[in-house]
Amino acid sequence: MKNSLFKAFFGIFALLASSSFALAQEVSPIPKASNEWRFEITPYLWASGIKGTLGLDSGLAKSADFTSNDVVSNLKSGGMISAEAHKGQWGVMGDVVSATLQKTGAIPNTGDTVGDKITLQQTILTGVATYTVANTKDAYVDAMLGARAIYATATLNVNGYGTASKTTSTVDPIVGAKGRYRIADTSWYIPAYADIGSGGGTTNLTWQVMAGVGKSFGSLVDASLTYRALYYDMKAGGVLQKTTMQGPQVAVTFKF
Numbered sequence: 234m235k236n237s238l239f240k241a242f243f244g245i246f247a248l249l250a251s252s253s254f255a256l257a258q259e260v261s262p263i264p265k266a267s268n269e270w271r272f273e274i275t276p277y278l279w280a281s282g283i284k285g286t287l288g289l290d291s292g293l294a295k296s297a298d299f300t301s302n303d304v305v306s307n308l309k310s311g312g313m314i315s316a317e318a319h320k321g322q323w324g325v326m327g328d329v330v331s332a333t334l335q336k337t338g339a340i341p342n343t344g345d346t347v348g349d350k351i352t353l354q355q356t357i358l359t360g361v362a363t364y365t366v367a368n369t370k371d372a373y374v375d376a377m378l379g380a381r382a383i384y385a386t387a388t389l390n391v392n393g394y395g396t397a398s399k400t401t402s403t404v405d406p407i408v409g410a411k412g413r414y415r416i417a418d419t420s421w422y423i424p425a426y427a428d429i430g431s432g433g434g435t436t437n438l439t440w441q442v443m444a445g446v447g448k449s450f451g452s453l454v455d456a457s458l459t460y461r462a463l464y465y466d467m468k469a470g471g472v473l474q475k476t477t478m479q480g481p482q483v484a485v486t487f488k489f
Contacts, residue, residue, distance in 0.1 A: 277484035285476030374412035405433035
């Protein structure tokens with residue numbers, strides 16, 4: 234099912250891109266700040282893998298390192314959507330990621346190899362206020378201030394040892410910027426996003442970055458293909474210790 238969803242999102246992007254060649258006039262992908270309300274809703278698929286150390290209460294689990302080389306095969310289930318609302322230079326944005334990542338196979342542990350399965354279940358909520366700091370013919374940039382909350386459960390099933398599990402939740406303030414740059418006066422653009430935060434009690438540092446390519450199809454629809462990475466370095470007792478979730482993301486944005 235996960236492969237079908239990824240292919241479906243990628244197919245939508247490819248279909249929209251190919252159909253654009255029939256349009257005689259390029260549409261600007263740069264939004265305009267105005268006193269009228271504008272809204273965006275973006276369902277997407279982030280085929281995230283995970284690389285790092287998952288901290289659990291057992292010494293065995295703390296030494297286990299989960300590295301994903303095939304980001305699609307490790308995504309077992311998930312729901313992902315973001316939304317924005319803007320009026321003038323001010324706005325709000327929210328993002329929800331709910332996903333289960335799972336890997337089955339050999340897991341290294343202090344020189345030996347054990348198994349059998351490691352699972353990370355996570356819900357990530359991001360909410361920010363935005364303020365438009367640049368809005369030209371070719372570029373649009375919003376500054377952001379808000380918070381990211383994460384609820385993560387790591388479970389390690391090991392042959393001969395049983396099961397170890399740990400849950401962590403934290404809310405961290407973040408600052409950042411997001412925007413897009415128009416490519417050569419066309420309807421193609423480069424989307425970009427970056428934030429950084431800390432201070433939630435459990436988290437030493439968290440950051441998130443995203444960049445790629447996108448295209449506007451009239452005034453109602455955008456499509457983008459990006460690469461996204463989310464990093465957490467949690468204090469002792471946190472599930473995600475120096476852990477990066479990363480992978481390609483396909484998105485379709487509906488504007489109204």
